[in-house]
Amino acid sequence: MFITPSFKIYGGVAGFFDYGPPGCAVKQNVTQLWRDHFVVEENMLEVECCSVTPEVALRASGHVERFTDFMVRDVKTGESYRADHLLEDALRAAVRDAGQAADTARDLLPRVGDMGMAEIDSALNQFGVKAPGTGNDLTHTWAFNLMFKTQVGTRGAKEAYLRPETAQGIFSNFKELLYYNGSKLPFAAAQVGTSYRNEIAPRGSLLRVREFTQAEIEHFCNPNDKRHPKFDSVSDVEPLLYDRATQLAGLPAASETLGAAVKTGTIANQTLAYYIGRTYVFAQSIGLDVSRVRFRQHLANEMAHYATDCWDFEVQCAHGWVECAGIADRSTYDIDAHATSSKVDMRAYEQFPEPRNVDVLTIVPNKKILGKVFTKHAQAVINALNTMSECDAVEMAGKLRAGLVARLALDDRHVDVHPGFVTIDAGKKLVHGARFAPAVIEPSFGIGRIMYCMFDHCFYTRDDGQRTVFAFRPSVAPVKCAVFSLVNTHALNERAQLVAASLTKKRLVHALDTSGISIGKRYARTDEIGVPFGITIDHTSLQDGTVTLRERDSTAQIRLHMDEVPTVVKALVDGDLSWTQLQAQGVSSG
Amino acid sequence: MFITPSFKIYGGVAGFFDYGPPGCAVKQNVTQLWRDHFVVEENMLEVECCSVTPEVALRASGHVERFTDFMVRDVKTGESYRADHLLEDALRAAVRDAGQAADTARDLLPRVGDMGMAEIDSALNQFGVKAPGTGNDLTHTWAFNLMFKTQVGTRGAKEAYLRPETAQGIFSNFKELLYYNGSKLPFAAAQVGTSYRNEIAPRGSLLRVREFTQAEIEHFCNPNDKRHPKFDSVSDVEPLLYDRATQLAGLPAASETLGAAVKTGTIANQTLAYYIGRTYVFAQSIGLDVSRVRFRQHLANEMAHYATDCWDFEVQCAHGWVECAGIADRSTYDIDAHATSSKVDMRAYEQFPEPRNVDVLTIVPNKKILGKVFTKHAQAVINALNTMSECDAVEMAGKLRAGLVARLALDDRHVDVHPGFVTIDAGKKLVHGARFAPAVIEPSFGIGRIMYCMFDHCFYTRDDGQRTVFAFRPSVAPVKCAVFSLVNTHALNERAQLVAASLTKKRLVHALDTSGISIGKRYARTDEIGVPFGITIDHTSLQDGTVTLRERDSTAQIRLHMDEVPTVVKALVDGDLSWTQLQAQGVSSG
Incomplete structure (x- = not known):
């Protein structure tokens, strides 16, 4: 009962899964280890934001307009298909057939992911693509938004969506978080929470689901300084890197130290590389086989137009290869987008170590002339000139100096500014700092996918494939310890209950089994759900108080006193003591 | 930044709040303490189910039809109001006016909560209720469902709702959970997760919100045996009980031991009382002032028709008094409802200690006659008779014995069964056990409301009200320890960073402040967010390695070696060491 389809008794709905007791426990453990590894270690600002998100925020982020898949429908059955998938299938078939259209198809194939709606539509027509199975005609291509929509309130209900990612909640709180952090950059905020996507084709159990847990970090920094203060701690980490050039050359991923990768420019900056390194260490710590882990750089056409660099874990x-996290340099896009839409100043301020003497260009309104030309609107024009951005001022100065007319935006219209309407004042100014929109480096993890891969890597069989085992790390295992009475007698069961109670006191999740069935069968049953340790109470226990402690993977056993059990198991689970160390100091009976 | 309105930069939407860093940390701590106290302590089966719930499941539970508020609208402005609130206001006014209608109003007032839609509508008419403020006419009363609706999938999208409570996910998994528990009752399942209600009038920050965290327990047991094996552990707990009779008599709540309350029947059964006791202990452990905690029994008209007993924490x-949890005996309603709707057998089986000889009544089809009467449909009638429930058989036997005709339901229609069509066989049978739908005792907690109350109880001021303090228990506090360098020098800051790093190693959340501003101001700042301990590194620290450790509420200080800091702070936070004990063994300098 690790996972089970949600509302199975009603037939379920594709893409929704519940975590049963062991699955829920593993998920909590992985999430807590993630939190310890990233949030606690770096003193990140963790927040918890709402899932229901007003439309205005997701319009600002671009999700209302662009978080879509292109679709077509079978005109007769009404069945829907991903337009890009049908087109790719058709192009591949055309290449195979080696007919007239083969060359065109070969050219188009790698570009399907980049195509706009109109282009996909016309290519589907060009290749005469029909509905799979039925051969019926297809409708025109249409855009399907992947967000779940709902309404808030009663009358004039507000449109809202379930968040498709947790990030937007962090961005919208950026200003307060910056203040909470003493107005200092860089800092990272984090959030673990549920996100929702109305996927068209949910598949692969936890791989593509409609409701899932994300663990996201938004690292805010100066766009001109993406160094990371702790980069040295990971510069020797040497993961498999699968960069753009290697992919395009058809070569396999290769190991490289992160220090070298940043030096050669393979990874765009230290902060991106730092999170790649930390992710690699995290993967190892939860029991993934790091020889089967790689970081793949996005190809140019995979990245959003604003992204600087992006690596998938x-x-x-x-x-096959499963994308479990994306680590992206999103430039200043997110904060710019929300600042523009909300009209809230979301810039950070950085004080320079030394004041700087910089060129400044000021547009000084010639009030007399402006008054004559614009009469009652003159004041609005003067205000607009006084509050214009430096960038706009430079542009206007350029035009006026060239004898051209410049346009100036007022609240509701534009006016023309001719040379002579203003004086251009170019000088020097002592500047103590600068305001800027922060850049965002975003490591975004899918907890379900990580669990899926961990299940895959931890699973093995023994006794000629008859017995299955999950080799979960003790820190990840859903149940830390099983307690057995060797036979079902009152005296042994009583002792077993005492041991169980002592584990509860240390908050060690355990299972108590006094069924008295064969101990081998009981070990096998706990191996199946990955319980790392088993305690057995036998007749000797009644005499001297000792019990056996068995380790799951080696199946080796040692004897220890029952009073030592909680401390020893806790140390094994917390990683403060290894099984080998324990064997060296204990009395083996295995 | 404990809490802040969600998407504030866009003006926010009423009833949605984000938890900022300290709020998020307190919430995680309270949730984890809840989990340790209830789930780990009792070895409950914790699950995590999806929030998006198909309509069929919420139709089965009764939410689609009955999770509604009655509303009216101002016919001119379109403004919506709760119909029951307007009616209550009007009735109170009529009582005050002491006019003709005063007696009727006085009679109706206590019944408003029980009224159906038609009755409210007619009472609004009878009292000529108009829209508040405008005095305009009101529309007819209509039912507004409080669930957020959405659609899943593309074509023929399925109607779904965001869950209004986490419980339904547990109920729908009952059969698998029972199996996972070795088919044994009683057992409890638990879930912590987000629920959503489209409240008409969100208010009081965390008190009535539209997206909130619930922590729910569903304790499944035999409806005929609601004893609890661990009841003795709480029978001496003596909370304020505010039972139905006391409320109706207008008396205040009184302390009573749970043992006595169960004995006298004030609390319906041991399991209900057990959870009341555990909730009381939990309240104490997270720092609520238990002299301001009570358990209030629902009045008859507050309870759902199927509920046996219900107590609000x-x-x-x-x-005023805030409802933070409800502890309800929901009888077998939930499992019955889902079993009926899903047509899945969700009964548990209980083996009797000794086989029992019981009366059984069997309806034996008279195949010859049935064949003649029903010809080709005879087999369907025979099948229906063979598979009829014992209850239906008893009913049919009664009718036939009285010479009446009984109706029998087939898949698509009914047929009449006359005396003589069947033989009634009444005998004895040795029965080894019984199948039954389990009863559910449900303690359901609102985490946000508990936090609201805890903030209220932990808040105090000192220095003539100039300084605010949150007296959070160390286990609850968002930040466990602040680390200060007394003055801002390289040597002291370096030591402070070493101490901070040693706290990180123990996963102790801390704040490092090397600003060098007055230590009193810095203590005050950490008191504001309830940091229980402060470490200060001063010049003596550089000589002998000792630092001061200050406790928030007493403001007393002791000196200890910096190497001891992580262990001592961890022990204080985990409750393994009290401040008094530490003072007794340490050297006080405060």
């Missing part, structure tokens, strides 16, 4: 499973 | 705050 990918894990190889039985069914 | 209420906490007194500045603004």
Whole structure:
């Protein structure tokens, strides 16, 4: 009962899964380890924002307009299909057939991901693509938004969506977070929470679902300084890097230290590389096989237009490489977008170590002339000139100096500014700091996908494939310890209950089994859900108070006193003591 | 930044709040303490289910039809109002006016909560109620469902709702949970998760919100045996009980031991009382003032028709008593409802200690006659008779014995069964056990409301009200320890960073402040967010490695070696060491 389809008794709905007791426990453990590794270690600002998001915020972020898949429908059955998938299938078929259209198809194939709606539509027509199975005609291509929509309130209800990512909640709180952080950059905020996507084709159990847990970090920094103060701590980490050039050359991923990768420019900056390194260490700590982990750089056409660089954390499973996290340099896009839409100043201020003497260009309104030309509107023009941005001022100065007319935006219209309407004052100014929109480096993890890959890597069989085992790290295992009475007698069961109670006191999740069935069968049952340790109470226990402690993977056993059990198991689970160390100091009976 | 309105930069939407860093940390701590106290302590089966819920499941639970508020609208402005609130206001006014209608109004007032839509509508007419403010006419009363609606999928999208409570996910998984528990009752399942209600009038910050965290327990047991194996552990707990009779008599709540309350029947059964006791202990452990905590029994008209008994866990705050949890005996309603709707057998089986000899009544089809009467449909009738429930069989036997005709439901229609069509066989049978739908005892907690009350109880001021303090328990506090360098010098800051790093190693959330501003101001700042301990590094620290450790509420200080800091602070936070004990063994300098 790790996972089960939600509302299965009603037939369920594709893409929704519930975590049963062991799945829920593993998920909590992985999430807590993630939090310890990233949030606590870096003193990140963790927040918890609402999932229901007003439309205005997701319009600002671009999700209302662009978080879509292109679709077509079978005109007769009404069945919907992803337009890009049908087109790719058709192009591949055309290449295989090697007919007249093969060359065109070969050219188009790698570009499908970049195509706009009109282009996909026309290519579907050009290749005469029909509905799969039925061969019926297809409708025109249309855009389907992947967000779940709802309404808030009663009358004049507000349109809202379930968030498709947790990030927007952090961005909208940026100003307060900056203040909370003493107005200092860089800092990182984090959020673990549920996101929702109305996926068209949910598949692969936890791989593409409609409701899922994300763990996202938004690292805010000066766009001109993406160094990371702790980069040295990961510069020797040497993961498999699968950069753009390597992919295009058809070569396999290669190991490289992060220090070298930043030096050669393979990874755009230290902060991106720092999170790649930390992610690699995290993968190792939760029991992923890091020889089957790689970081794949996005190709130019995969990235959003504003992104500077992006690396996917990918894990190889039985069914191929699975994207478990994306680590992206999103430039200043997010904060710019929300600042523009909300009209809130979301810039950070950085004081320079030394004041700087900089060129400044000021447009000084010639009030007399402006008054004559614009009469009652003159004051509005003067205000607009006084509050114009430096960038606009430079542009206007350029035009006026060239003897051209410049346009000036007022609240509701534009006016023409001729040379002579203003004086251009170019001088020097002592500047103590600068305001700027921060850049965002975003490591975004899918907890369900990480679990899927961990299940894949931890699973093995023994006894000629008859017994299955999950080799979960003790910190990840849903149940830390099983407690057995060797046979079902009152005296042994009583002792077992005492041991169980002592584990509860240390908050160690355990299972108590006094069924008295064969101990081998009981070990096998706990191996199946990955319980790392088993305690057995036998007749000797009644005499001297000792019990056996068995380790899951080696199946080795040692004897120790029952009073030591909670402390020893806790140390093993917390990683303060290894099994080998324990064996060296204990008395083996295995 | 404990809480802040969601998407404030866009003006926000009423009833949605984000938790900023300290709020998020307190919430995680309270949730984890809840989990340790209830889930880990009792080995409950914790699950995590999806929020998006198909309509069929919420139709089965009754939410689609009955999770509504009655509304009216101002015919001119379109403004919506709760119909029951307007009616209550009007009735109170009529009582005050002491006119003709005063007696009727006095009679109706206590019944408003029980009224159906038609009755409210007619009472609004009878009292000529108009829209507040405008005095305009009101529309007819209509029912507004409080669930957020959405659609899943593209074509023929399925209607779904955001769950209004986490419980339904547990109920729908009951069969698998029972199996996971070795088919044994009683057991409890638990879930912590987000629920959503489109409240008409969100108010009181965290008190009535539209998106909130619930922590729910569903304790499944035999409806004929609601004893609890651990009841003895709470029978001496003596909370304020505010039972139905006391409320109706207008008396205040009184302390009573849970043992006595169960014995006298004030609390319906041991399991209800057990959870009341555990909730009381929990309240104490997170720092609520238990003299301002009571358990209020629902009046008959507050309870759902199927509920046996229900007690609200209420906490007194500045603004009155706040309902923070409900502990309800929901009888077998939930499992019955889902079993009926899903046609899945969700009964549990209980083996009797000894087989029992019970009366059984069997309806034996008279195949010959049935064949003649029903010809080709005879087999369907025979099947229906063979599979009829014992209850239906008893009913049919009664009718036939009285010479009447009984109706029998087939898949698509009914047929009449006359005396003689069947033989009634009444005998004895040795029965080894019984199948039954389990009863559910449900303690359901609102995490946000508990936090609201805890903030209220923990808040105090000192220095003549100039300084505010949150007296959070160390286990609850968002930041466990602040680390200060007394003055801003490289040597002291370096030491402070070493201490901070040693706290990170123990996963102790801390704040590092090397600003060098007055230490009193810095203590005050950390008191504001309830940091229980402060470490100050001063010049002596550079000589002998000792630092001061200050406790927030007493403001007392002791000196200890910096190497001891992480262990001592951890022990204080985990409750393994009290401040008094530490003072007794340490050297005080405060």
